[in-house]
Amino acid sequence: MPGITREEVAHLARLARLELKDEELDHFAGQLDDIIGAVARVSEVADQDVPPTSHPLPLTNVMRADEIRPSLTPQEALSGAPAQEQQRFKVPQILGED
Amino acid sequence: MTAELIKLTAAEIAAKIASGEVTAVQVTEAHLARIEAVDEKVNAFLHVDREGALAQARAVDDKRARGEKLGPLAGVPLALKDIFTTKGIPTTVGSKILEGWIPPYDATLTQRLKAADVVILGKTNMDEFAMGSSTENSAYGPTGNPWDLTKIPGGSGGGSSAALAAYEAPLAIGTDTGGSIRQPAAVTGTVGVKPTYGAVSRYGMVAFSSSLDQGGPCARTVLDAALLHEAIAGHDPLDSTSIDAPVPPVVEAARNGDVKGMRIGIVKQFRGEGYQAGVLQRFDESVELLKELGAEVVEVDCPSFDLALAAYYLIAPSECSSNLARFDAMRYGLRVGDDGTKSAEDVTALTREAGFGDEVKRRVILGTYALSSGYYDAYYGSAQKVRTLITRDFEKAFGEGGVDVLISPTTPTTAFPIGERADDPMAMYLADLCTIPTNLAGNAAMSLPCGLAPEDGMPVGLQIIAPAMADDRLYRVGAAVEAAFTARWGHPLLEEAPSL
Numbered sequence: 261m262p263g264i265t266r267e268e269v270a271h272l273a274r275l276a277r278l279e280l281k282d283e284e285l286d287h288f289a290g291q292l293d294d295i296i297g298a299v300a301r302v303s304e305v306a307d308q309d310v311p312p313t314s315h316p317l318p319l320t321n322v323m324r325a326d327e328i329r330p331s332l333t334p335q336e337a338l339s340g341a342p343a344q345e346q347q348r349f350k351v352p353q354i355l356g357e358d
Numbered sequence: 359m360t361a362e363l364i365k366l367t368a369a370e371i372a373a374k375i376a377s378g379e380v381t382a383v384q385v386t387e388a389h390l391a392r393i394e395a396v397d398e399k400v401n402a403f404l405h406v407d408r409e410g411a412l413a414q415a416r417a418v419d420d421k422r423a424r425g426e427k428l429g430p431l432a433g434v435p436l437a438l439k440d441i442f443t444t445k446g447i448p449t450t451v452g453s454k455i456l457e458g459w460i461p462p463y464d465a466t467l468t469q470r471l472k473a474a475d476v477v478i479l480g481k482t483n484m485d486e487f488a489m490g491s492s493t494e495n496s497a498y499g500p501t502g503n504p505w506d507l508t509k510i511p512g513g514s515g516g517g518s519s520a521a522l523a524a525y526e527a528p529l530a531i532g533t534d535t536g537g538s539i540r541q542p543a544a545v546t547g548t549v550g551v552k553p554t555y556g557a558v559s560r561y562g563m564v565a566f567s568s569s570l571d572q573g574g575p576c577a578r579t580v581l582d583a584a585l586l587h588e589a590i591a592g593h594d595p596l597d598s599t600s601i602d603a604p605v606p607p608v609v610e611a612a613r614n615g616d617v618k619g620m621r622i623g624i625v626k627q628f629r630g631e632g633y634q635a636g637v638l639q640r641f642d643e644s645v646e647l648l649k650e651l652g653a654e655v656v657e658v659d660c661p662s663f664d665l666a667l668a669a670y671y672l673i674a675p676s677e678c679s680s681n682l683a684r685f686d687a688m689r690y691g692l693r694v695g696d697d698g699t700k701s702a703e704d705v706t707a708l709t710r711e712a713g714f715g716d717e718v719k720r721r722v723i724l725g726t727y728a729l730s731s732g733y734y735d736a737y738y739g740s741a742q743k744v745r746t747l748i749t750r751d752f753e754k755a756f757g758e759g760g761v762d763v764l765i766s767p768t769t770p771t772t773a774f775p776i777g778e779r780a781d782d783p784m785a786m787y788l789a790d791l792c793t794i795p796t797n798l799a800g801n802a803a804m805s806l807p808c809g810l811a812p813e814d815g816m817p818v819g820l821q822i823i824a825p826a827m828a829d830d831r832l833y834r835v836g837a838a839v840e841a842a843f844t845a846r847w848g849h850p851l852l853e854e855a856p857s858l
Contacts, residue, residue: 339462
């Protein structure tokens, strides 16, 4: 198994929306390399013909009746919003200038 | 009277309130006074809800005055892990990213506690997002182990276990994704149960790894844990992974502890390098005790358990990297860097950088890596195969092996000093070596005290593991072990803890 480089950690952090500082990249890269080295042991079973388990319960979709029920008021739903305007969540710009 | 009230079990408190010997308000005041006196040193609580607790207690006393029948835990104080939402009361999950957040709704578990007239004293400290084994990953400072305040109280639910061991509450709630109920119980000399996956609703429990997370009871006695288990378990239509089946008869089992004629398996894999001598000594004594009590003890081979830790540290980070995407600074929680010039994406990244601690960042990155194309099959895919193999090992032991329960030490070592493993993730992960297989397979397990390690005088936990939906077996065996040990010691183990 290949290890993980500082550049890869920086790329993964961007994908995960984490604006890491340079010293964090240095610090995490070494630690993550150790962790990946240890967990890579699971590949011992990669060639075995074993079905994967994603969940302990054999569940398929669980549906409920489509009924009108009490729910949060708009005020309650917005109570934790960092910013709000006209009963909506107010967010920074999503699309670029062009 | 305060000193006497805080040492009582939950069952004793409920009986005294029901008979009128004490009022719920007196019991609550005694515990609030204890928190006031010791929690500056212990730091078990992130938030104490004095007014809310007293109001709940008064409601119980009023109910009794009206002649209404009280439930089995009416008026009993409880410490709630800060991962469950509480309407109008802060919920931080031990993270800066939710500092100051006041949930607009109660978790199902919170509602059930209120419906059972349990008095919620406050919210307890935890590793951030339940990621850790020491509570050092809390953004709000570490919690001390009441046996030795320089040592860790376990994690992630170290606030809950410490609150019990410090007599700040007779009951507490934890959540167990890889051992976060059982390992804190083991290192503080208390009792903790991870119920069968799906037994306790996850609605309103902040998600870490959804296929592994399970809420459960923490207490100082097996019977108290059973009473709390019965109060919080049961089907919830708001959680699609909630089991729609009757709760196993856990209280009845706890009242009838007996191992005579039972076949008990020792997991061969949970021994050897990395295990502290005093832990193994107390475990071996527990095995002898079980034999004396009439159980047949056999060794069981679970070869896939050797890969459990590796599989867990791929599956849990993978699920967490997905679950924690919801902390995007848009709808609730912290928002950093929104100065009118930055995009939403930049604000999200700046907020997560400022709001998440190191362990959360490590796991989010690890999960993102394990799920990325090119690595998915080798890592996440293989980990899921290991999960199947572990489940098969359990099925074989409980099936053709004819074993009723499995036993092992709960943790390889006793509580370690605060700071010792704080920046050594792999060393920290080893604390969950014996507890993780149960989370991966979804069955049930308990930790209860089995003595002190001679070399450091710190508590050792005995783990009991049962098949899924046979949680009552944990309580039947646990109650028998607890009664025999208490008789041998002449008192509950916690009596040996130094006074704070």
